[in-house]
Structure formats: structure tokens, C-alpha cells
Amino acid sequence: MKIxxxxxxxxxAEEYAYLDKxxxxxxxxxxxxxxxxxxxxxxxxxxxxTAMRHAxxxxxxxxxxxxxxxxxxxxxxHDIADRIAPINHSAVxxxxxxxxxxxxxxxxxAHHAIFQGYYFWHHIGRDRDEREKYRGHPYFKDCAExxxxxxxxxxxxxxxxxxxxxxxxIINRMLAREPNALWR
Ligand SMILES: [Fe+2]
Ligand SMILES: [Fe+2]
Numbered sequence: 001m002k003i004x005x006x007x008x009x010x011x012x013a014e015e016y017a018y019l020d021k022x023x024x025x026x027x028x029x030x031x032x033x034x035x036x037x038x039x040x041x042x043x044x045x046x047x048x049x050t051a052m053r054h055a056x057x058x059x060x061x062x063x064x065x066x067x068x069x070x071x072x073x074x075x076x077x078h079d080i081a082d083r084i085a086p087i088n089h090s091a092v093x094x095x096x097x098x099x100x101x102x103x104x105x106x107x108x109x110a111h112h113a114i115f116q117g118y119y120f121w122h123h124i125g126r127d128r129d130e131r132e133k134y135r136g137h138p139y140f141k142d143c144a145e146x147x148x149x150x151x152x153x154x155x156x157x158x159x160x161x162x163x164x165x166x167x168x169x170i171i172n173r174m175l176a177r178e179p180n181a182l183w184r
Contacts, residue, residue, distance in 0.1 A: 057154035099179035
């Protein structure tokens, strides 16, 4: 079918049914697109590990600690917006994953950068306790733990980090979930 309209308001129900089906087809392999974005974070930044290797290690630690699929998936992609949104990567990353994760995981991802700051911001002239403004929030402790147990310690080149392929079953299970209708 060839789409003839040049203004959205002029389209027909038939045309939109066709486009909707096509959209579904195009996004069937979203896992591949998400992984491509993830692979884009493989670049040297001066840290002992690239952002991608750091994320793989974060997810490996989460998996070995017995975290569920959703949290391992979140740990794997928590820095996925590292390049496309260097100034607000945590909020953007959380939004990218939003259709597939719950509110708690979303909050953890959206705020992890401030919680990570606890470990080093005092060295760069920032307030390491900036996270304290969220003290009392129901997910404060979860976000602090995410950083303490997995994110802040995953810069170790000698750690036995699992390869990306090992996470593919989890990625596929997570993306096969019905997108959270509340989040659309
Ligand atoms: Fe981060
Ligand atoms: Fe990180």
C-alpha cells in the first residue's frame, strides 16, 4: 500500500490499519535495536572499563546475587543512554526501558546517577549527599543498594563478567512482556 496523505488528519482508517501493522513488524526485532544502542556504549572513557563492560559487570553481579529478570535487565541497560544523553543519562535510560519495567525499577534507574555521586562527588566539588533529598522515599534504600552492591563496584577488569550473549534470554523475556499500559 502506498500512503498518499501528506497531513496526518487526512489519513483513512485503512491507511492507519496498514501503518499500524507495519509498525508492529518493524519493531518485532526491538531486542536487536536495543542491543545496538547498548553496543554503542563500548568506548574508552578513561575508566578501567568501558561503559558497556561496566554495565555487563553490573548485570553479572545482580544476576549472581539472585536478582530477578527485571532487575538484571535494568542493571544491564542502566547506562544505555550514556552517549545519547551524557548530561542526564539516568533519566533518559529509565524512559527507554519504561514500557518493560515497573515503577520501582524505573525510579532506581532514573535516580542512580545521584546515588552514585555518593561515592565520588566530593572529589569533584559536588555534594556527595545530594541523594539525601530523597531520604524517606519508598525506593531510596533500593536505589542505594543498587549502587552499593552492583553499580559502584563494577569497574573491575579482573572480575569474571558474563558476556552479552548470556543475557539474551533475559532480554528476550523482558521485551516479550506486554508493555505496561500505564506507561504508554
Ligand atoms: Fe550511570
Ligand atoms: Fe553505572
